[in-house]
Every structure is written in C-alpha cells, then in structure tokens.
Amino acid sequence: MSRFQVRKVAVLGAGVMGAQIAAHLVNVNVPVVLFDLPAKEGPKSGIALKAIDNLKKLKPAPLGTPDLASRIQPANYEEHLELLKGCDLIIEAIAERMDWKLDLYNKIAPFIAPHAIVASNTSGLSITKLSEALPEEIKPRFCGIHFFNPPRYMYLVELIPTPTTEAAYLDQLEGFVTSTVGKGVVRAKDTPNFIANRVGIAGMLATIHEAEKFGLSYDVVDDLTGKKFGRASSGTFRTADVVGLDTMAHVIKTLQDNLATDPFFPSYATPKVLAALIEKGALGQKTGAGFYKKEGKNILRLDPATASYVAGGGKADALVDRILKKPAAERIKLLRESTNPQAQFLWAILRDAFHYVAVHLADIADSAREIDFAMRWGFGSKQGPFELWQEAGWQQVATWIKEDIDAGKALCNAPLPAWVFDGRDGVHTPEGSWSAAQGKYLPRSSLPVYQRQHFPESVLGSGAVNPLTSGTELFKNDEVRVWTLDGEVVIASITAKLHLISPTVTEGLLKAVELAEAGYKGLVVWSPDDVFSAGANLEALMPVFMKSGAKGIAPEEKKLQDMMLRVRYATVPTIAAMRGIALGGGCELAVHCSQRVAAMETYVGLVEVGVGLVPGGGGLTYIARRAAEKGAATPTVDLLNFAKDGFQAAAMATVGTSALESRKLGYLLDSDVIVPNKDELLFVAINQAKAMFNAGYRAPAKTLFPVAGRSALATIKASLVGMRDGGFISAHDFHIASLIADVVCGGDVDAGTLVSEEYLMALERKHFCGLLEHPKTQERIMGMLQTGKPVRN
Known part of the structure; x- marks a missing residue:
C-alpha cells in the first residue's frame, strides 16, 4: 500500500495537549517542531522550551523515556514560521478560542507546504467555521483532529472533516494516525463536542442529576459506575476531577451555546x-480538591449539603454487587425492577444513555459503531451503549425505555426514533452497523491501513471472528493453542489465565517449535489481549512442592530452562509478539526468542524478587550473556560495567514502563521492532518471521562466553552490604540480590572464565530451588497468591 509520508510534524501550541501530542509523536519516532508565542523574557522560544522540559516531570509519563524530550524542536511564531514549509502535517492545538485560532491560521497560511495536511486539535469548536479563515487552496487539506488526554495512553482520536475536506487527505491522515501514531480512529460529524465528549459529558451530567435524585454520595456513585459497571475504574466524579472541573465546564458550555434546540437541552x-467548586478554585486533581480531596493518605469526599469534605470510601450495596455480576439481560431487568435506590439509579443512567444515543445517532455519527468505539476508546467503557443495549435484548429494553419516557421518568420526553421499533435485534450485524442518517448498515472502513490488522477490535454483533478459533489448528492442550493463519508461519497462543507459564504451557511451546521446524517459516508467540505473560505459574507447581519439596521442583525448572533454549536455538526464527505485561517467565520467554516485536505499551521486567525468588527460566543467564556480547565490542572495559545494569534491573525488579524503556533495560534490543498500534502486532510479527526466514535465517551458534567472576561479585555484594546496613533493603532482599549477583557474575570463578548457558542455568536452578525452602520466601509466595500484593519481609 502507498503510505502518507510524514517527515516532520509541526504542533502549534505548547500547552498541556500540544506538548503531550508532540511527546507522543517522538515516542513513535516522528520528528516534531513545537511552536508557541515568543517569550517576553529570555530565549524567544522559552515557552516551548519550558513545556518540553516539563514533559520529563509529568505523571503518567507522556514520553516513553525522558531523553526523548530532546527530539522535540522548540520554536516560536516570530522567528521560525519558515520551518512550517518542511512539515507534512501541522496540528494546531492552542487554547479553545475561535478568534485566536483564526488569527493564527492567517499568520501561518503563507508558510504551509502545498501538500501538507492541517488539522485543528479541538474538543468542540466548529471545524467548518475554523476552515473559513483558510485560503481556498488549503481548505481541502484541513480537518479536525481530536486527541484525548493523555495522548500517549488514550487510544481514541476523532477525525472531523468539513464540507470542503477532500476524502483522499482524510484517508491519508487516518492511515498515519492509525499505523504510525498507533491510535483508534473514529470519524465524527462536525457537531458540538463531536462524539465521545458529546455522549460522555451528557452521560456525566445525567449521572450527577440521577445521583442527586436518589440521594447517593459521590464515592458510592463512583463505586457503582466504575469497573463493576463496565466503565473506567475512576467512575464518574473521580474522572471529572482528573479531567479538570474547568475543562468539564468548558465542554458543557459548548453544549449550552450550540444546542438550544436539542430535546435534552435542559439537562x-x-x-x-460544579459551579460552586469552580467558583472557589477547586478544579479537581490539579488544584488538590474537587469532588474529592486528599489529606495525607486519606481520600475525603465532598458533602454537598455542607460544602465540606468528609471521610470517603462508600461502596455499593452487596445486593447491587451481585446483580452487576449477572448476564446483561438479567442484570438490566433486575436493576429496573429492584426497589434498591442504587439499583434504580443504575437503571436510570442506563436508560438515559440508551435514550440519548438513539435520539442523536443520526446527527452525530455515521453509524452506531462510531459511538460505541468512541465510548470504549475515549471513556474507558468495556462496551459501548449500543452494544450493551443489543446484548441485553434490543426490543425488551426499548419497550422499557419507552415506558419510562411515557411515564415522565426520563431526562426528556423526546420519543425513541421509529427505527428502534422496526423489529430489529440491534444495530450491529455482520453486514455492518446501523446508520440512522442513511437508513442502512455501513461496513467497516476498507482503507489499506486496516489490512495490517488481522483481528481488529470489533463491536458485539458484528460477527467478528475469534482469534483463538481462527486459522488452522495444529495442536492444542489445556493452556496453549498452536495454529497457523496463512500456512507459512506457526502461531502459539497461551490461553492460561494471565498467560502464566506452567508445565502444560512448556509442553505446548515445545510442540509449537517442533511443528514450526517441520515445515513452516517461523514461530510467533502471540495472544489477543493485553498480556504477553505475567510469569511462571507458581500455583501449578504447589502440589509438586508439597509432595517432594524443592527437589521435586528442580526437574520442572530444568524443563522450563530447556524449553527456553529450544526456542532460542530453533532452526526457524521465533518471534515474541508482545503487548501489555511480560513479567518474570514472560520476560524470559521473550528474550530467548530470535526477535521481539513489541507494542509501544509493553511493560517488561524480571520481578521474581517480589515473591522471594531469583529468575529461574534463564533470565539471569541472558543478562550474563548480553554483558559478554557487549564486552566483546569493547574488550578494554571491565565486564562488570556491562553486567551491573542487568543485575540491578533484576535485583530491583525494575519494569520498563514502555517498550522504549524496556529497550533501555536490555530486555528489547535495538534490532527489535516497536509497533505503535497494538492491532498491527500480529501482522508485523508474521512478516518479520517470513523476512528472516527468506533472508536465510540461521540459529545463533552455541558458544562459551566470559563472565565477570568472583571479583565483580565481591564488588556488587559490598554495595549490597551498604544498602542492607543502611536500612534500604531487608536481610532477605540482601540474600536474594546476592544470589542474583552470583549467577550474573558466573559464580566463584576467575574473571573472564568461559561458561555455557547450561552452566549458568544450573546456578539459577540451584538458587531458585534453595529459596523455595526459605521461610521468608514462602511468606512472600503465599502473600502474593492470597492477596496479589507483594509482602515486604
């Protein structure tokens, strides 16, 4: 496919959104110029410089690694407008003032390249009105682009065309935002607040209204409307605090100023x-107080009756908790019929949401799919409103909504559209999703970029295929499915919970290697969710340990290590296609593959110290081998210099908080591929396997390599003594870290002694099994199994 070539992007406006959009662009290796007004004092580009520096301090981190800030070029409108001529994409992200934006467009217009796309990052201003300030030759290349905050982490980007936007330019931009920037694109109509904020903020307002009506406190509402309700864990009021109450008020005002004829206008x-909090400067998290306030370790909630903060922590009633665990149809029926105020409240906000999206579908979106994706990707909902309505029984729920409208219980008396009652079972079908404006089902986009997504996210009812029943199955046991999608590359999918590696998984992966070598071009280890593998399944080994102790675990540990070496020395390329967490044994599996293809948000690390163990699946052997490989390039440097970083990462259980940081820790190599869009991971991994095979792939030669030896071990242990005696680590932490150092340095041998992977793995195995017998390690393991949290002892 042809690709929109973006050599450089200009971001206009170094505020919160502009700076963070710039940050994410450099995360995905796109050069950026960040513009702002000329500073009145100091360097002319001082405003942009300050914003760039601030990116390194923000949490959650907008940058994959802090040093990426240096890749953002600061600029100002007085000195650097000529730089725009070298930019293929210009994203305007200044304050939400129509007059300021129009003034800026007049200023930049002479410097825009004849092919460049110009997009305004606005959350609700009319894109068509903005376009009117542009010269005629730029209008076909202008559109709205709406990133959600924080841009690195939020998957949704809305694209909004004007009547003069040429389709080809919008298609190019969608391809770039999807594949290069790694986002889920929803095309929105040019209506106030577009799709996600229109539906989401209307829903938050309805929730506030219904909470007051049913007399529920903010903490209880957040518990009710969080994860257990299939929405973002922050619930409603906590989300408002995080977004900023002033920002929320701004979006509400857009609704008030532009939707006077909307039947929901009174709501x-x-x-x-909200008005009272804003008036006294309590704007949420950024000012330290909003609907909630943190005092020390305590989270207080606002009591609106007294305007004071009181103890929080209120929870949903047990009855409602039980109802929320039921299937959709039963759940919604029970909520509607219950006399419990919390249940009545939940039915009310569901009814309000269904009513709202049905009435507004024709106005704000091309189809129901855009609304459901927008709410999932922009507001963290597990399902969009149409999906949930459809799953719960379309006609029955529609009848209940109508009854409430007729009884005056709904937010407004607008009737449901006629199409709701035309005998349909829902709005999503294998044919496509319902377009109320066009009166037909619209299929998903067929742009070439989507050919890179073998199993894109889908909406309920669309008939999307399940990856774990797709392709041709080659082998299956209880925890691994081995299959092929194209008859050329084998795929191994771990199906165990959290993809934990048990003896059954080890058996399945060995079978996958055997099958791949027997007649395929490679093996890809991939699973269709946000976990590569959370590590070894300690619980699966518990019966063996209870029966035979550590000596019974040793053979199982050796089987795991042998599997890792089998993956490493397979005669065909083995690819770890990673996203989400790859911890402990998951990290070890990845580093033993020929190559790693990782989604941007991949978190990798050896975390075994948290359960009182050393990595036992070859992770420490890998660190020692990598140190030797680095040392071979600079033989005059002591091996300890290369081994210490890997030792520290394992001893401190450091986890890379992005694929980029995982690369700095050494768990990904410079030759590994980082994929911005999680849904392209399998496509890229399969193609990497084929490319390596077709290029004549040969497994690495088994060799001996030097280790740092006892002198390096003594140096590391001396620093550990200082940490222990200073109270920074416990005696047991000291013991575990010393054992990690023992393996990384190669044990009690001279510096430069040549060893094999098997030798180091035997050391790993010895220390792993020895720690299993230690009471403090047993405390850590039981604590983790029982509570999911590490025990510090």
Missing part, C-alpha cells in the same frame, strides 16, 4: 455543585 445546565 445541559451546569450542576450547582
């Missing part, structure tokens, strides 16, 4: 409690 009134 857009600014809640009194």
Whole structure:
C-alpha cells in the first residue's frame, strides 16, 4: 500500500495537549517542531522550551523515556514560521478560542507546504467555521483532529472533516494516525463536542442529576459506575476531577451555546455543585480538591449539603454487587425492577444513555459503531451503549425505555426514533452497523491501513471472528493453542489465565517449535489481549512442592530452562509478539526468542524478587550473556560495567514502563521492532518471521562466553552490604540480590572464565530451588497468591 509520508510534524501550541501530542509523536519516532508565542523574557522560544522540559516531570509519563524530550524542536511564531514549509502535517492545538485560532491560521497560511495536511486539535469548536479563515487552496487539506488526554495512553482520536475536506487527505491522515501514531480512529460529524465528549459529558451530567435524585454520595456513585459497571475504574466524579472541573465546564458550555434546540437541552445546565467548586478554585486533581480531596493518605469526599469534605470510601450495596455480576439481560431487568435506590439509579443512567444515543445517532455519527468505539476508546467503557443495549435484548429494553419516557421518568420526553421499533435485534450485524442518517448498515472502513490488522477490535454483533478459533489448528492442550493463519508461519497462543507459564504451557511451546521446524517459516508467540505473560505459574507447581519439596521442583525448572533454549536455538526464527505485561517467565520467554516485536505499551521486567525468588527460566543467564556480547565490542572495559545494569534491573525488579524503556533495560534490543498500534502486532510479527526466514535465517551458534567472576561479585555484594546496613533493603532482599549477583557474575570463578548457558542455568536452578525452602520466601509466595500484593519481609 502507498503510505502518507510524514517527515516532520509541526504542533502549534505548547500547552498541556500540544506538548503531550508532540511527546507522543517522538515516542513513535516522528520528528516534531513545537511552536508557541515568543517569550517576553529570555530565549524567544522559552515557552516551548519550558513545556518540553516539563514533559520529563509529568505523571503518567507522556514520553516513553525522558531523553526523548530532546527530539522535540522548540520554536516560536516570530522567528521560525519558515520551518512550517518542511512539515507534512501541522496540528494546531492552542487554547479553545475561535478568534485566536483564526488569527493564527492567517499568520501561518503563507508558510504551509502545498501538500501538507492541517488539522485543528479541538474538543468542540466548529471545524467548518475554523476552515473559513483558510485560503481556498488549503481548505481541502484541513480537518479536525481530536486527541484525548493523555495522548500517549488514550487510544481514541476523532477525525472531523468539513464540507470542503477532500476524502483522499482524510484517508491519508487516518492511515498515519492509525499505523504510525498507533491510535483508534473514529470519524465524527462536525457537531458540538463531536462524539465521545458529546455522549460522555451528557452521560456525566445525567449521572450527577440521577445521583442527586436518589440521594447517593459521590464515592458510592463512583463505586457503582466504575469497573463493576463496565466503565473506567475512576467512575464518574473521580474522572471529572482528573479531567479538570474547568475543562468539564468548558465542554458543557459548548453544549449550552450550540444546542438550544436539542430535546435534552435542559439537562445541559451546569450542576450547582460544579459551579460552586469552580467558583472557589477547586478544579479537581490539579488544584488538590474537587469532588474529592486528599489529606495525607486519606481520600475525603465532598458533602454537598455542607460544602465540606468528609471521610470517603462508600461502596455499593452487596445486593447491587451481585446483580452487576449477572448476564446483561438479567442484570438490566433486575436493576429496573429492584426497589434498591442504587439499583434504580443504575437503571436510570442506563436508560438515559440508551435514550440519548438513539435520539442523536443520526446527527452525530455515521453509524452506531462510531459511538460505541468512541465510548470504549475515549471513556474507558468495556462496551459501548449500543452494544450493551443489543446484548441485553434490543426490543425488551426499548419497550422499557419507552415506558419510562411515557411515564415522565426520563431526562426528556423526546420519543425513541421509529427505527428502534422496526423489529430489529440491534444495530450491529455482520453486514455492518446501523446508520440512522442513511437508513442502512455501513461496513467497516476498507482503507489499506486496516489490512495490517488481522483481528481488529470489533463491536458485539458484528460477527467478528475469534482469534483463538481462527486459522488452522495444529495442536492444542489445556493452556496453549498452536495454529497457523496463512500456512507459512506457526502461531502459539497461551490461553492460561494471565498467560502464566506452567508445565502444560512448556509442553505446548515445545510442540509449537517442533511443528514450526517441520515445515513452516517461523514461530510467533502471540495472544489477543493485553498480556504477553505475567510469569511462571507458581500455583501449578504447589502440589509438586508439597509432595517432594524443592527437589521435586528442580526437574520442572530444568524443563522450563530447556524449553527456553529450544526456542532460542530453533532452526526457524521465533518471534515474541508482545503487548501489555511480560513479567518474570514472560520476560524470559521473550528474550530467548530470535526477535521481539513489541507494542509501544509493553511493560517488561524480571520481578521474581517480589515473591522471594531469583529468575529461574534463564533470565539471569541472558543478562550474563548480553554483558559478554557487549564486552566483546569493547574488550578494554571491565565486564562488570556491562553486567551491573542487568543485575540491578533484576535485583530491583525494575519494569520498563514502555517498550522504549524496556529497550533501555536490555530486555528489547535495538534490532527489535516497536509497533505503535497494538492491532498491527500480529501482522508485523508474521512478516518479520517470513523476512528472516527468506533472508536465510540461521540459529545463533552455541558458544562459551566470559563472565565477570568472583571479583565483580565481591564488588556488587559490598554495595549490597551498604544498602542492607543502611536500612534500604531487608536481610532477605540482601540474600536474594546476592544470589542474583552470583549467577550474573558466573559464580566463584576467575574473571573472564568461559561458561555455557547450561552452566549458568544450573546456578539459577540451584538458587531458585534453595529459596523455595526459605521461610521468608514462602511468606512472600503465599502473600502474593492470597492477596496479589507483594509482602515486604
């Protein structure tokens, strides 16, 4: 496919959104110029420089690694407009003021390259009105682009065309944002607040209204409307605090200013409690107080009756908790019929949401799919409103909504559209999703970029294939499925919970290597969710340990290590296709593959110290081998210099908080591929396997390599003594770290002694099994199995 070549992007506006959009662009290796007004004092580009420096301090981190800030070029409108001529994409992200934006467009217009796309990152201003300030030759290349905050982590980007936007340019931009920037694109109509904020903020306003009606406190509402309700864990009021109450009020005002004829208009009134908080400067998390306030370790909630903060922590009633665990149809029926105020509240906000999206579907979106994806990707909902309605029984729920409208219980008396009652079972079908505006089902986009997604996210009812029943199955046991999608590359998918590596998984992966070598071009280890592998399954080994102790575990540990070496020395390329967490044994499996293809948000690390163990699946052997490989390039440097970073990462259980940081820790190599869009991971991994095979892949030669030896071990242990005696680590931490150092340095041998992987793995195995007998390690393991949290002892 042809690709929109973006050599450089200009971001106009170094505020919160502009700076963080720039940060994410350099995360995905796109050069950026960040513009702002000329500073009145100091360097002319001082505003942009300060914003760039601030990116290194923000949490959650907008940059994959802090040093990437240096790749953002600071600029100002007075000195550097000529730089725009070298930019293929210009993203305007200044304050939400129509007059300021129009003034800036007039200023930059003479410097825009004849092929460049110009996009305004706005959360609700009319894109069509903005376009009117542009010269005629730029209008076909202008559109809206709406990133959600924080841009690195939020998957949704809305693209909004104007009547003069040429389809080809919008298609190019969608391809770039999807594949290069790694986002999920939803095309929105040019209506106030577009899709996600229109539906999401209307829903938050309805929730505030219904909470007041049913007399529920903010903490209880957040517990009810969080994860157990299939929405973001922050619930409603905590989300408002994180977003910023002033930002929320701004979006509400857009609704008030532009939707006077909307039947839901009365519900857009600014809640009194919100107005009061804003008036006294309590804007949420950024000011330290909003609907919640943190005092020490305590989270207090606002009591609107007294305007004071009181103890929080209120939870949903047990009855409602039980109802929320039921299947959708039963769940919604029970909520509607219950006399419990919390249940009635939940039915009310569901009814309000279904009513709202049905009435507004024709106005704000091309189809129901765009609304459901927008709410999933922009507001963290597990399902979009149409999906949930469809799953719960379309006609039955529609009847209940109508009854509430007729009884005056709904937010407004607008009837449901006629199409709701035309006998349908829902709005999503294998044919496509319902377009109320066009009166037909619209299929998903067929742009070439989506050919890179073998199993894209889908909506309920669309008939999407399940990856774990797709392709041709070659082998299956209880925890691994081995299959092929194209008859050329084998795929191994771990199906165990959290993809934990048990003896059954070890058996399945060995079978996958055997099958791949027997007649395929490679093996890809991939699973269709946000976990590569959370590590070894200690619980699966418990019966063996209870029966035979550590000596019974040793043979199982050796089987695991042998499997890792089998993966490493396979005669065909083995690819770890990683996303989400790759911890402990998952990290070890990845580093033993020929190559890693990792999604940007991949978190990799050896974390065994948390359960009182040393890595036992070859992770420490890998660190020692990598140190030797680095040392071979600079033989005059002591091996300890190369081994110490790997030792420290394992001893401190350091986890890379992005694929980029995982690369700095050494768990990904410079030759590994980082994929911005998680849904392209399998496509890229399969193609990497084929490319390596077709290039004449040969497994690495088995060789001996030098280790740092006893002198390096003594140096590391001396520093550990200082940490222990200073109270920074416990005696047991000291013991575990010393054992990690023993393996990384090669044990009690001279510096430069040549060893094999098997020798180091035997050391790993010895220390792993020895620690299993230690009471403090047993405390850590039981604590983790029982609570999921590490025990510090």
